[in-house]
Amino acid sequence: MCKKIGYTGLLLVFVFLAFLFSSCGSAATSQAGSAAAGGTAQQDAPEQAEIRLLMLASNSANLVNGAGGADGFYYVQPRPDNILTGNLRYIDYATGQDVALSAQINSDHSDQSDPSYLDSVVGEYGVFLWQDQMYYLQSGASGYETGELKEKALGALYRMEPDGSERTLLYQTGAGSTLLGDVAGNEQGELYLLEQTTSGVDLIKLDTKKQQRTVLSSFEFGTRLLGAASSQLYLTCVDPGTQQGASYQVISYAPGTNQTKEVLSWTDSTSGTPLLSEDTIYFFPYDQPTAQLYSLKGEAKGSIDLSSELSGRNVYEQIYQVGNSIFLPIYDGSTKEYGAIIISTRDQSTQVSWSKFHDEEKNEDYSAVVMAETGDSLLVLTQRTFEEATMPQGDGTSITVSFPRYGFSLMSKQDYLSAHTTDVQKIQMRS
Numbered sequence: 001m002c003k004k005i006g007y008t009g010l011l012l013v014f015v016f017l018a019f020l021f022s023s024c025g026s027a028a029t030s031q032a033g034s035a036a037a038g039g040t041a042q043q044d045a046p047e048q049a050e051i052r053l054l055m056l057a058s059n060s061a062n063l064v065n066g067a068g069g070a071d072g073f074y075y076v077q078p079r080p081d082n083i084l085t086g087n088l089r090y091i092d093y094a095t096g097q098d099v100a101l102s103a104q105i106n107s108d109h110s111d112q113s114d115p116s117y118l119d120s121v122v123g124e125y126g127v128f129l130w131q132d133q134m135y136y137l138q139s140g141a142s143g144y145e146t147g148e149l150k151e152k153a154l155g156a157l158y159r160m161e162p163d164g165s166e167r168t169l170l171y172q173t174g175a176g177s178t179l180l181g182d183v184a185g186n187e188q189g190e191l192y193l194l195e196q197t198t199s200g201v202d203l204i205k206l207d208t209k210k211q212q213r214t215v216l217s218s219f220e221f222g223t224r225l226l227g228a229a230s231s232q233l234y235l236t237c238v239d240p241g242t243q244q245g246a247s248y249q250v251i252s253y254a255p256g257t258n259q260t261k262e263v264l265s266w267t268d269s270t271s272g273t274p275l276l277s278e279d280t281i282y283f284f285p286y287d288q289p290t291a292q293l294y295s296l297k298g299e300a301k302g303s304i305d306l307s308s309e310l311s312g313r314n315v316y317e318q319i320y321q322v323g324n325s326i327f328l329p330i331y332d333g334s335t336k337e338y339g340a341i342i343i344s345t346r347d348q349s350t351q352v353s354w355s356k357f358h359d360e361e362k363n364e365d366y367s368a369v370v371m372a373e374t375g376d377s378l379l380v381l382t383q384r385t386f387e388e389a390t391m392p393q394g395d396g397t398s399i400t401v402s403f404p405r406y407g408f409s410l411m412s413k414q415d416y417l418s419a420h421t422t423d424v425q426k427i428q429m430r431s
Helices: none
Strands: 010-013 053-057 072-079 082-092 097-100 125-130 133-138 156-160 168-172 178-186 190-196 201-207 212-219 224-229 232-242 245-254 259-267 272-277 280-285 290-294 300-305 313-315 320-322 325-332 337-344 350-353 356-359 364-367 369-374 377-392 398-412
Touching: 053 125, 072 125, 072 377, 072 398, 082 398, 125 178, 133 178, 178 224, 190 224, 224 272, 259 280, 320 369, 325 364, 325 369
Parallel strands: 082 377, 337 364, 356 377
Antiparallel strands: 010 212, 053 178, 053 224, 072 082, 082 097, 125 133, 133 156, 156 168, 178 190, 190 201, 201 212, 224 232, 232 245, 245 259, 272 280, 280 290, 290 300, 313 325, 320 325, 325 337, 337 350, 356 364, 369 377, 377 398
């Protein structure tokens, strides 16, 4: 099974000096390599009092790595004058406006006096909401901290108020390490993060109230956090060294006892994607038109037949989840159209949407990507344009690169399921 490396619980207590920050990668899936999953039920070991865990951020199809709240959506936009810096932005559902997260009027939001300004968006990055506050996470870029960027190239996690004020550095990696974009939390104010080091992937617990960091365990490279349920974390991991090729596992991890159990395993004979939703693991084999359902102990719970929805079509992009829906982006080879199969995790019913996302550079339409839901409406990514931006090279020179800007729309859930709907409210971006 997925190998744990060496140590178990070195407690490091630290008081952070405020400085700068780092990455997150997008809500819903961890993409693993392969085959029809087969798991065996295992006896539960005694555990401490249950502490409910909640998945807060994960590697997903959320292209802007944003977070939806009750009244709006937060995301990070790199700056064209220096693509390694950026701004926090907010989409207000009520007004349909996309604005910098700042009260400064007639400002270009270009320095640290502005609450929306981020002086580092190095590596992957994103935001999530938890316990009435917002968090900005940056992966950092290992090796770049020795150059011009220095500490700005390190992975970091910041906490702030939802309006961007009172930003505080909670954690910063050391040289040679990066943060992965997978985060879980509990009601006691503790976060669970994955940090990739030179020797593997550390699972760390960060007490945000006491500012204490604990390394709980260490795993092989390739380990990602799939989700959280009840008092368990669920991780995907890969062992590339078997005679049959790579092998993959979903394992459970109990933070209270430091115990791991294999839940599902598969090999390179076929490929697939696991996704965790509440008390069910969905496994999508790449070579079969089905979704296989498993309990959190690896027991088979049935399957969803997708042969009709996938007839003449293929899944072309990463599977993701928003709320109680799983989205499978699809391409229809006969009609040359892009769409999405939507699976309800409440009753396993399926529907198909042909709502569009327009890429202006390629002048082509793709499946609209759902970012968040609000009441009976969805915030949907419906447009992508490209702009030129300046990227410092760390040696005093810069190059010009192309980077995407996204356009958003609000549409009713009913309209999202309607073919070729034009009844959308386009979000207006303001500087």
